[in-house]
Amino acid sequence: MSASWRLLQQPLVRAAARYHRHHGTLRALATEVSIDSERKPSNYGQPLFQSHPHLLKPHEITPGIPAEEFERRRKELMDSLPSNSLVVSVAAPIKFMSGNIFYKFRQASDFWYLTGFQEPDAAVILEKTSTSRGYKMTLFSSGKDSDKEKWEGARTSFSDALSIFKADSAMSIESFPSQLKSLVSRYSNIYIDTPDPISRRSPRTVKSLLRYLSPPVQPKSDYEPVVEPLSSSRRHPLAPLVAKLRTFKSEQEQQVMRAAADISGRAHAKTMRFSRPGISEGIIAAHFEYLCSLAGSQRPAYVPVVASGPNALIIHYTSNNQMVQEGEMILMDAGCEYNGYASDITRTFPASGVFTEPQKDLYTAVLNAQKVLISLCTESAQLNLHELHRKSCDLLRRELNQIGFNLHTGDLERVLYPHFLSHPIGIDLHESAHLDRGEHLKARMVITVEPGIYVPPTPQFPKHFHNIGIRIEDQVLVGKEHPVVLSVTAPKEIIDVEGACQGQLGIGPF
Numbered sequence: 001m002s003a004s005w006r007l008l009q010q011p012l013v014r015a016a017a018r019y020h021r022h023h024g025t026l027r028a029l030a031t032e033v034s035i036d037s038e039r040k041p042s043n044y045g046q047p048l049f050q051s052h053p054h055l056l057k058p059h060e061i062t063p064g065i066p067a068e069e070f071e072r073r074r075k076e077l078m079d080s081l082p083s084n085s086l087v088v089s090v091a092a093p094i095k096f097m098s099g100n101i102f103y104k105f106r107q108a109s110d111f112w113y114l115t116g117f118q119e120p121d122a123a124v125i126l127e128k129t130s131t132s133r134g135y136k137m138t139l140f141s142s143g144k145d146s147d148k149e150k151w152e153g154a155r156t157s158f159s160d161a162l163s164i165f166k167a168d169s170a171m172s173i174e175s176f177p178s179q180l181k182s183l184v185s186r187y188s189n190i191y192i193d194t195p196d197p198i199s200r201r202s203p204r205t206v207k208s209l210l211r212y213l214s215p216p217v218q219p220k221s222d223y224e225p226v227v228e229p230l231s232s233s234r235r236h237p238l239a240p241l242v243a244k245l246r247t248f249k250s251e252q253e254q255q256v257m258r259a260a261a262d263i264s265g266r267a268h269a270k271t272m273r274f275s276r277p278g279i280s281e282g283i284i285a286a287h288f289e290y291l292c293s294l295a296g297s298q299r300p301a302y303v304p305v306v307a308s309g310p311n312a313l314i315i316h317y318t319s320n321n322q323m324v325q326e327g328e329m330i331l332m333d334a335g336c337e338y339n340g341y342a343s344d345i346t347r348t349f350p351a352s353g354v355f356t357e358p359q360k361d362l363y364t365a366v367l368n369a370q371k372v373l374i375s376l377c378t379e380s381a382q383l384n385l386h387e388l389h390r391k392s393c394d395l396l397r398r399e400l401n402q403i404g405f406n407l408h409t410g411d412l413e414r415v416l417y418p419h420f421l422s423h424p425i426g427i428d429l430h431e432s433a434h435l436d437r438g439e440h441l442k443a444r445m446v447i448t449v450e451p452g453i454y455v456p457p458t459p460q461f462p463k464h465f466h467n468i469g470i471r472i473e474d475q476v477l478v479g480k481e482h483p484v485v486l487s488v489t490a491p492k493e494i495i496d497v498e499g500a501c502q503g504q505l506g507i508g509p510f
């Protein structure tokens with residue numbers, strides 16, 4: 001048995017132990033939730049406790065999120081709407097890389113948040129009612145089709161859509177257009193996200209020409225007549241309302257996010273140990289992604305940045321294809337998606353395992369600022385993201401002037417620190433689209449705190465800092481009085497970063 005084979009087996013052994021632990025304790029519940037985990041292929045369009053007890057607990061619809069929580073989300077949404085309201089949310093389409101070669105499917109975030117349903121070709125309609133539940137839920141999906149399932153895998157049946165996903169009614173997606181058409185005429189408030197009218201009459205730019213000429217061209221939908229005639233007074237966007245709910249993370253969501261950040265944080269620590277001069281940035285990225293996948297992550301939350309030396313000055317450097325040189329630092333901005341939630345961590349570490357004096361000085365400047373900023377991620381600090389960003393500029397300016405910079409107006413914001421400090425994070429990496437940066441931070445929000453300094457080789461800055469780029473990014477759960485750093489497993493203090501790189505913490509490389 002080779003060493004690497006044994007390494008690969010370890011997590012599997014642990015997973016098996018977890019499975020048996022579940023299995024043992026759950027025999028008693030078997031009358032309530034039937035387990036058919038022995039059955040292959042599975043009978044469902046996604047992992048469920050019934051088929052995947054090693055991934056989910058009973059009554060969870062997605063790993064870590066129980067059915068009651070999806071119920072609570074829908075109820076909260078519907079309770080916030082006026083009477084006579086209808087909500088329509090649809091699944092993501094399958095996306096294609098080229099021709100009929102598809103990408104790994106990822107569900108649309110809002111639809112997933114409201115239903116937990118992970119199949120494409122699906123939709124949900126929620127009708128506000130005066131019942132105690134507060135709404136009626138109709139789930140549209142493919143249902144069983146043995147010919148199709150033989151090629152594409154199992155789909156959840158309509159009866160399981162009722163019993164597991166708690167729909168009042170389950171129908172074929174084929175009947176969605178006609179159902180939608182008849183329902184929209186009966187309600188006075190329709191909450192639905194339709195294609196942005198501006199994008200259909202997009203300004204004449206080179207990019208829009210390229211989009212137009214590169215197939216597949218979005219055909220003008222046959223279904224436009226269904227929603228088009230709704231006057232704007234009846235039709236409202238759904239996304240801002242769901243965004244408001246998604247801003248505040250439940251206990252269950254906090255735990256999934258902590259687990260996602262844990263996986264990424266540990267992978268950062270192990271990748272510090274793995275990295276060395278003489279290997280390419282791409283190998284470091286591959287190593288990080290391998291570790292995350294091995295720990296159960298479904299996909300990277302974004303294309304990782306592995307920038308060695310001066311490449312770190314490019315904020316979104318993702319080519320990751322140059323060699324790491326002696327004496328350089330590696331800026332790695334990488335995070336996985338785990339059970340539906342993104343993680344986002346940046347660390348900057350010395351390739352050789354020891355910071356040089358200038359690297360140490362600049363790193364300490366960014367770290368000092370970052371730690372003060374994290375301490376301000378509380379409800380009681382009464383700050384909004386704009387104010388927190390301005391604070392980060394003040395703190396960085398003071399730190400830099402202490403280590404020999406002589407900053408002039410604009411040097412910091414326009415040159416050395418050109419990006420924003422923070423963004424909310426959750427199911428999407430950037431949950432900012434509908435967030436007001438002017439609103440005070442509140443408990444149960446999760447945001448990133450990511451100050452950075454990138455020094456170009458120009459004479460107004462001290463020469464020994466030229467071509468150094470440093471960013472330190474954590475994910476922070478805002479508390480009433482105390483912030484919680486979710487990405488705590490990624491080493492950050494100089495002594496810990498050097499220790500991780502040198503293997504002194506007993507971490508990694510695998």
Ligand SMILES: [Mn+2]
Pocket residue numbers: 344423448450473
């Ligand atoms: Mn970020």
